[in-house]
Amino acid sequence: xxxxxxxxxxxxxxxxxxxxxxxxxxxxxxxxxxxxxxxxxxxxxxxxxxxxxxxxxxxxxxxxxxxxxxxxxxxxxxxxxxxxxxxxxxxxxxxxxxxxxxxxxxxxxxxxxxxxxxxxxxxxxxxxxxxxxxxxxxxxxxxxxxxxxxxxxxxxxxxxxxxxxxxxxxxxxxxxxxxxxxxxxxxxxxxxxxxxxxxxxxxxxxxxxxxxxxxxxxxxxxxxxxxxxxxxxxxxxxxxxxxxxxxxxxxxxxxxxxxxxxxxxxxxxxxxxxxxxxxxxxxxxxxxxxxxxxxxxxxxxxxxxxxxxxxxxxxxxxxxxxxxxxxxxxxxxxxxxxxxxxxxxxxxxxxxxxxxxxxxxxxxxxxxxxxxxxxxxxxxxxxxxxx
Numbered sequence: 014x015x016x017x018x019x020x021x022x023x024x025x026x027x028x029x030x031x032x033x034x035x036x037x038x039x040x041x042x043x044x045x046x047x048x049x050x051x052x053x054x055x056x057x058x059x060x061x062x063x064x065x066x067x068x069x070x071x072x073x074x075x076x077x078x079x080x081x082x083x084x085x086x087x088x089x090x091x092x093x094x095x096x097x098x099x100x101x102x103x104x105x106x107x108x109x110x111x112x113x114x115x116x117x118x119x120x121x122x123x124x125x126x127x128x129x130x131x132x133x134x135x136x137x138x139x140x141x142x143x144x145x146x147x148x149x150x151x152x153x154x155x156x157x158x159x160x161x162x163x164x165x166x167x168x169x170x171x172x173x174x175x176x177x178x179x180x181x182x183x184x185x186x187x188x189x190x191x192x193x194x195x196x197x198x199x200x201x202x203x204x205x206x207x208x209x210x211x212x213x214x215x216x217x218x219x220x221x222x223x224x225x226x227x228x229x230x231x232x233x234x235x236x237x238x239x240x241x242x243x244x245x246x247x248x249x250x251x252x253x254x255x256x257x258x259x260x261x262x263x264x265x266x267x268x269x270x271x272x273x274x275x276x277x278x279x280x281x282x283x284x285x286x287x288x289x290x291x292x293x294x295x296x297x298x299x300x301x302x303x304x305x306x307x308x309x310x311x312x313x314x315x316x317x318x319x320x321x322x323x324x325x326x327x328x329x330x331x332x333x334x335x336x337x338x339x340x341x342x343x344x345x346x347x348x349x350x351x352x353x354x355x356x357x358x359x360x361x362x363x364x365x366x367x368x369x370x371x372x373x374x375x376x377x378x379x380x381x382x383x384x385x386x387x388x389x390x391x392x393x394x395x396x397x398x399x400x
Contacts, residue, residue, distance in 0.1 A: 032187075032276035034287055034380075083192040087386045090374040092302055096309070099366035102189045103359070109185050109197050110365075114178060115358035121174045122350040125167035130342045132163035137336040173212060175361060180204055180211035182365035183275045190373060191389055207275045214274055214281045222263045226256035265300045266292050272372035291375040299371060306367040313363075314356040321352025 084105060085098035103110050136159035141148040148156075181204045188195050195203075230252040237245030266289045273291075274284035292299050325348035328341055336342045376382040 032278075034273075034277060034279070084186075084189045085370060085373075087190075087377075087383045089378045089383070090370065092305070095302060095367060095370045095374060096306065098370050099186075099306070099363050102186045102366040102370075103362045105189055106185045106194045109195060109200055110182055110362040111358050113181060113197055113200070114361045115354055117174050117178045118171075118354045118357035118361070119350075121167065121170045122353055125170050126343070126346055126350065128166045129163050130339060130346055132159065132166075133336045133342050134339045135159060136163075137338075137342075142335050172215075175357075176212050176215045177208040178361055179365045179368070180207055180271060180275050182362050183272050183369045186366045186369040187276055187373070190370075190386065204275055207278070210274055210281055211271055214270055214284060217281060218263070218267045218270065218285065222260050225263055226260045229255040229259055261300070262296070265296050265303065268292065268299060268303060269368065269372040269375065272369050276369075276372070291372070291379065295375060295378075299375075302367065302371060306364065310360045310364055313360050317356040317359075318349070318352040321355075322349050325349040325352075 084101040085094050090098070136142075136156055139148075139156045139159065140152045141156035144152075146153075181200055184200050184203045185195055230249065233245050233247075233249030233252045235245075236248050239245075267285055268288065269291055270281075270284040270288035273279050273287040274281065277284070277287065279287060325345045326335070328344050328348075335345075373382065373386075377386070
């Protein structure tokens, strides 16, 4: 979305001023960032005047000269429209979104291949890989510890890369809402200043969620240490359930912090507060949509990675250990990496699109952002000329 100069009017799709929260970030309903007045418009964006019967609609509130060709209607969205719009965002700008995701996941796969293979080669002689559950407990523990060490490198790299990738992909989704496409260079230029902040946001929210969950478990642990085994066990059971509830609540309330961070250029803590306020009152709906999107992503990735994983295990068939040979281990990791790249190229963009569209939907519901979007779409259509 074209970025106006700092301090300009700004429209959604423009610089941070176009997406920025209402001045002072008051509770909804609130106006959006200031812009040129529209003749006949009320003082607050989103407060549509009520015309009398038979009177024409006020100036400035009519339909745009050219219908927007975006991925979603410019109004509060249904669940189906958010999910369908997410797939449309990926499909309409596949070169930027799918291509970038594939490149990032491929880079992580290649970089982590050598250390992962070497760590797996260290445990190739563990009896667990040949005897399975018949191996001793110590052998099983050693094998699982070795596998965890081997997975540590790709896990850390994937976390960092995917967190930054999600921040990047929010930008083309915001453009696709108005039917626009941007290339990889423009996406990078618009989002590169927010990538480290996005990583810090993810680390901070993850840490706070973990600390909040652990805090709920403290009473049970204290009771057990004090010798009250019965009460301690009961408190721990309740604490585990409470920790899950608290973790889910915080995760949902901060789920839209990343779009606010990228599109509004908000600091980390401000983005967290923005997400908390936007989700407030809609937590169950947001949770349901994110859960449904997560199920779609999990099933879609499994459809791709499970068959590829089975195929990756074929070279080791008949060997005494799954990782009996270093070259064989490289082949297995390469084959499984192909499945990871394909799955990530499709479903990481979809996940980012769901988050971005949820953010836009809640701003349309609470802050009248649909009015600004419609104006931006009408301006773009006027500049493009008649169909």
